[in-house]
Amino acid sequence: MANSESLPVILIVEDETLIQTLVEEALADGGFETAIAPSAEEAVTLLRSGVTDYRALVTDINLKGNMNGWEVARRAREIDPAFPIVYMTGAAADEWASQGVPNSVLLVKPFAPAQILTAVSQLLNAAAQGQS
Amino acid sequence: MANSESLPVILIVEDETLIQTLVEEALADGGFETAIAPSAEEAVTLLRSGVTDYRALVTDINLKGNMNGWEVARRAREIDPAFPIVYMTGAAADEWASQGVPNSVLLVKPFAPAQILTAVSQLLNAAAQGQS
Amino acid sequence: MANSESLPVILIVEDETLIQTLVEEALADGGFETAIAPSAEEAVTLLRSGVTDYRALVTDINLKGNMNGWEVARRAREIDPAFPIVYMTGAAADEWASQGVPNSVLLVKPFAPAQILTAVSQLLNAAAQGQS
Amino acid sequence: MANSESLPVILIVEDETLIQTLVEEALADGGFETAIAPSAEEAVTLLRSGVTDYRALVTDINLKGNMNGWEVARRAREIDPAFPIVYMTGAAADEWASQGVPNSVLLVKPFAPAQILTAVSQLLNAAAQGQS
Amino acid sequence: MANSESLPVILIVEDETLIQTLVEEALADGGFETAIAPSAEEAVTLLRSGVTDYRALVTDINLKGNMNGWEVARRAREIDPAFPIVYMTGAAADEWASQGVPNSVLLVKPFAPAQILTAVSQLLNAAAQGQS
Amino acid sequence: MANSESLPVILIVEDETLIQTLVEEALADGGFETAIAPSAEEAVTLLRSGVTDYRALVTDINLKGNMNGWEVARRAREIDPAFPIVYMTGAAADEWASQGVPNSVLLVKPFAPAQILTAVSQLLNAAAQGQS
Numbered sequence: 165m166a167n168s169e170s171l172p173v174i175l176i177v178e179d180e181t182l183i184q185t186l187v188e189e190a191l192a193d194g195g196f197e198t199a200i201a202p203s204a205e206e207a208v209t210l211l212r213s214g215v216t217d218y219r220a221l222v223t224d225i226n227l228k229g230n231m232n233g234w235e236v237a238r239r240a241r242e243i244d245p246a247f248p249i250v251y252m253t254g255a256a257a258d259e260w261a262s263q264g265v266p267n268s269v270l271l272v273k274p275f276a277p278a279q280i281l282t283a284v285s286q287l288l289n290a291a292a293q294g295q296s
Numbered sequence: 297m298a299n300s301e302s303l304p305v306i307l308i309v310e311d312e313t314l315i316q317t318l319v320e321e322a323l324a325d326g327g328f329e330t331a332i333a334p335s336a337e338e339a340v341t342l343l344r345s346g347v348t349d350y351r352a353l354v355t356d357i358n359l360k361g362n363m364n365g366w367e368v369a370r371r372a373r374e375i376d377p378a379f380p381i382v383y384m385t386g387a388a389a390d391e392w393a394s395q396g397v398p399n400s401v402l403l404v405k406p407f408a409p410a411q412i413l414t415a416v417s418q419l420l421n422a423a424a425q426g427q428s
Numbered sequence: 429m430a431n432s433e434s435l436p437v438i439l440i441v442e443d444e445t446l447i448q449t450l451v452e453e454a455l456a457d458g459g460f461e462t463a464i465a466p467s468a469e470e471a472v473t474l475l476r477s478g479v480t481d482y483r484a485l486v487t488d489i490n491l492k493g494n495m496n497g498w499e500v501a502r503r504a505r506e507i508d509p510a511f512p513i514v515y516m517t518g519a520a521a522d523e524w525a526s527q528g529v530p531n532s533v534l535l536v537k538p539f540a541p542a543q544i545l546t547a548v549s550q551l552l553n554a555a556a557q558g559q560s
Numbered sequence: 561m562a563n564s565e566s567l568p569v570i571l572i573v574e575d576e577t578l579i580q581t582l583v584e585e586a587l588a589d590g591g592f593e594t595a596i597a598p599s600a601e602e603a604v605t606l607l608r609s610g611v612t613d614y615r616a617l618v619t620d621i622n623l624k625g626n627m628n629g630w631e632v633a634r635r636a637r638e639i640d641p642a643f644p645i646v647y648m649t650g651a652a653a654d655e656w657a658s659q660g661v662p663n664s665v666l667l668v669k670p671f672a673p674a675q676i677l678t679a680v681s682q683l684l685n686a687a688a689q690g691q692s
Numbered sequence: 693m694a695n696s697e698s699l700p701v702i703l704i705v706e707d708e709t710l711i712q713t714l715v716e717e718a719l720a721d722g723g724f725e726t727a728i729a730p731s732a733e734e735a736v737t738l739l740r741s742g743v744t745d746y747r748a749l750v751t752d753i754n755l756k757g758n759m760n761g762w763e764v765a766r767r768a769r770e771i772d773p774a775f776p777i778v779y780m781t782g783a784a785a786d787e788w789a790s791q792g793v794p795n796s797v798l799l800v801k802p803f804a805p806a807q808i809l810t811a812v813s814q815l816l817n818a819a820a821q822g823q824s
Numbered sequence: 825m826a827n828s829e830s831l832p833v834i835l836i837v838e839d840e841t842l843i844q845t846l847v848e849e850a851l852a853d854g855g856f857e858t859a860i861a862p863s864a865e866e867a868v869t870l871l872r873s874g875v876t877d878y879r880a881l882v883t884d885i886n887l888k889g890n891m892n893g894w895e896v897a898r899r900a901r902e903i904d905p906a907f908p909i910v911y912m913t914g915a916a917a918d919e920w921a922s923q924g925v926p927n928s929v930l931l932v933k934p935f936a937p938a939q940i941l942t943a944v945s946q947l948l949n950a951a952a953q954g955q956s
Contacts, residue, residue, distance in 0.1 A: 194542025262793060271421065397657065400662060407436065408458055410458025410459055411553055522905060530920065657821075666821050675817055688930045689930050
């Protein structure tokens, strides 16, 4: 937005179609573009490829495959230490204090679309200032 | 949102129908459910009953009855010390520093719907991290 | 909103019509009123006149005329030290740390409408508490 | 410090001689001057008199007399909404969320002298920025 | 301090005698008691035993044995999600964003004693408010 | 401290001998090394030379010569956008909101030595995390 360039793209790591749709719609309503990775492994591949300049990661904690959301966030931060991270969880909220990365946001299900928009926007706005 | 569970429910304490409607619509637009208590006394009764798991309180300061918004927020925090509190006021903003509770947000009328959505979302997102 | 008074008015300093429209629409969607100043000089004149009680400034950095966005923000803060400031920039983000004012927000283009709504709302909500 | 004017004076509200001495020594080590009020009533009298320009309040919660530390802090904030407040408590920490004022610091006994110096310094440094 | 109870005890995880001494002296100067664990394994044993009520962890990153400082902090947070954590490192600062826990402080060597006192005090003061 | 390397060096920009001495002693008590630049021009020369790796700038506002403290801080941030900045002032506090740089600290004279130690330590600890 705000000029002719493409919108900021948010990478969503989620294997449940229902939640994929809900998060995509919330972010699209706020003017973000989104991409979906159905597993942590695919998310890490996309982040490492550098083909798209993702601006933030929104990840579920429980994922099919060998890697969970805590792990995909650590990998994203190894690639870019300032990468904005939002976790979504129902049952694993009590693990954030030991498994989450610094300056991340935890959304406990059920959450409202406004909460994910505020979380992503706050982290992006703060990251812009760190980059300067 | 984000799964089959119910949406987060926000308790609004307000005795003016016009403002009730405006706050309800703003929160509904952001994906929250809302409940209205027309007086502080009814709000405290609802919070104490534990029937609904309210996730935040949005309260006007001047209310009919013997209890004002500052008092209903203190009662809510006695029940749950981490309860997110948003105050709305026109004339009583200068009392927040002495009458408000810690980590609350004050909205001065007139405010835009985006301000109430951001206030409630920020407080809910921060509370999730303290709970973990 | 929230009563019969007028909505909070945000002053946008922008000389490109496309971005003017995009920012206006984003803020209007969140319930704000907006006014446009096409140059820094006109913005300063509007702020000094005191005719409208602007609640925040959203300014591009590169502006036609002799004054840029960094300078118009300093002037706004000389008039009101608590005035909320949001900068928008593509190329000048690395100047924020030396040219920006304290407690301002920097939006790097391209940004999503949700980012500008969150930035303006957060700054207004924080300013309300400082005023009390 | 830092010029020929007097040092910042911190008002300590405490009725136990042992703790009075410990807090006084900690603040004196950090370069502050201190004044002692042995009761909330005397503290309020000193703050209202305006004879000394106290820069912060450090108060115990349980005090002899009719007023406790929560109440003396509210009175101090009615006089100056930006007044820095530090509470000290052993047993009443769980009341801070409902009885404390916004932007205050709670020290739970036993605490180290460095904690009180850091608390007072942080609040004073933040208040300086709000005043500008 | 501040009453007849024991001082807050800080657990230092460090295998170099020189740094052990320096950190112990800095914390003692600020009025803290300290205990030393020369390895991550011993630190975890002490935290799990519950014999002493440690109030914060100050840990080097590179430690002899199979566990590093990032890992000992995660274990401490599994035991107590609000546990204050300070990391000390020379070469591993760039790993904090991916390996550190939320709401922790990173001290990059060489650091001054005042930095460790401020870090520990800030985290303890913030934790007190979360506990209330 | 904390290893065999040199201590962090803080650059103090001050032309009054009395205040030079007071700030030097406060920082030395906290374990910092200090260097003095008696004018803004000399401070900028030292920062640009890169001979010493200064870790923070503590500057008075009113300085002899053509450059004031607001200006020297902007130059320091042009060299390093993350450079920690502490301003000291008696009469110019109300200019900080328009002339200060983001994420800086303002100390209003008279201030206690603990305030300057806390300000420098907080900014250094925060900067360490941004660097990772």
